[in-house]
Amino acid sequence: MIGKKAFIVLLSILNIILLSTIFLRGKTCIETNKAIANEKVKDRTSSRGYDILLVTLENEGIKINIEATLIDAFGNRLSLKNLIKKYGNDVVFVRYSALDCNTCVNTIISVIKTLPERKRNKIILLSDNLDFTDFIAKEKNRQIPLKSYSFYTSETNKLNFLDIPIEGKGVPFCFTINSNYETDKIFFPEITLPSEIKLYFNEIIK
Numbered sequence: 001m002i003g004k005k006a007f008i009v010l011l012s013i014l015n016i017i018l019l020s021t022i023f024l025r026g027k028t029c030i031e032t033n034k035a036i037a038n039e040k041v042k043d044r045t046s047s048r049g050y051d052i053l054l055v056t057l058e059n060e061g062i063k064i065n066i067e068a069t070l071i072d073a074f075g076n077r078l079s080l081k082n083l084i085k086k087y088g089n090d091v092v093f094v095r096y097s098a099l100d101c102n103t104c105v106n107t108i109i110s111v112i113k114t115l116p117e118r119k120r121n122k123i124i125l126l127s128d129n130l131d132f133t134d135f136i137a138k139e140k141n142r143q144i145p146l147k148s149y150s151f152y153t154s155e156t157n158k159l160n161f162l163d164i165p166i167e168g169k170g171v172p173f174c175f176t177i178n179s180n181y182e183t184d185k186i187f188f189p190e191i192t193l194p195s196e197i198k199l200y201f202n203e204i205i206k
Contacts, residue, residue: 052188055166059173062183064162070149071132073139077152080162081181087124087147089179092204095126096172097159098134104172107191111198113144115205120146122205127151128159174200 066081078086094112096105112123125148129135135150142148151161159168164183166173175186185204189197 055171055188056186059164059166059175060183060186062164064164064177064181064183066181068161069152070126071135071152072149073136075132083124083149084177084181087122089177090205091122091124092174092176092185092201093124093126094172094174095162095164095167097127097168097170098129099159099168100170100172104189104191107194108172108174108189108197109142109146111194112146112201114198115201119201119205120144123147123201124149126162128161176204 064080066079066084068080069077070080070083071077094108096108109125112120115123123146125146127135127148128151129138132150139148151158153161161167164175171188173186173188176184178184187200189200
């Protein structure tokens with residue numbers, strides 16, 4: 001039979017072993033979390049991630065050309081400034097070009113179509129097209145009507161209408177316009193991650 005003193009010593013040893021096991025498990029979890037975090041950091045600091053960061057910084061806070069002329073599917077013309085007055089500053093703009101890859105544009109629009117109508121109504125598509133007929137044809141093909149405007153100009157091959165550096169570079173992007181008429185909350189959708197595109201719209205449009 002174990003004496004009282006021996007029992008106390010044994011219990012103490014068991015506690016030490018137990019605490020050591022808990023500590024080591026905790027340490028392992030911490031190290032695992034650090035490893036996961038480091039991998040995420042590596043992803044964010046990859047060449048592509050770094051490029052996206054630079055492009056975002058170069059296009060955020062840019063004073064836009066609010067006098068750019070737009071035309072809707074009915075042939076009505078208005079300036080971007082008047083469009084902002086009409087819908088307010090709490091809308092999200094999706095800027096794309098006829099030269100952008102169709103898959104990229106269609107993925108963004110497909111995500112928009114899954115949003116509730118209340119949120120869809122806060123999204124405005126801004127595009128440049130080959131001509132007005134091309135614009136109308138695209139609008140008629142939409143199963144769900146969206147607020148869509150094409151830039152209107154007599155100039156040929158014009159791609160930069162808003163004076164945003166990334167315009168005309170084959171990259172569709174989303175943004176808001178602040179009270180100073182500057183680009184804000186700019187976002188470059190990744191077509192392989194539609195969930196991120198949806199998250200962007202849900203976070204911006206409350």
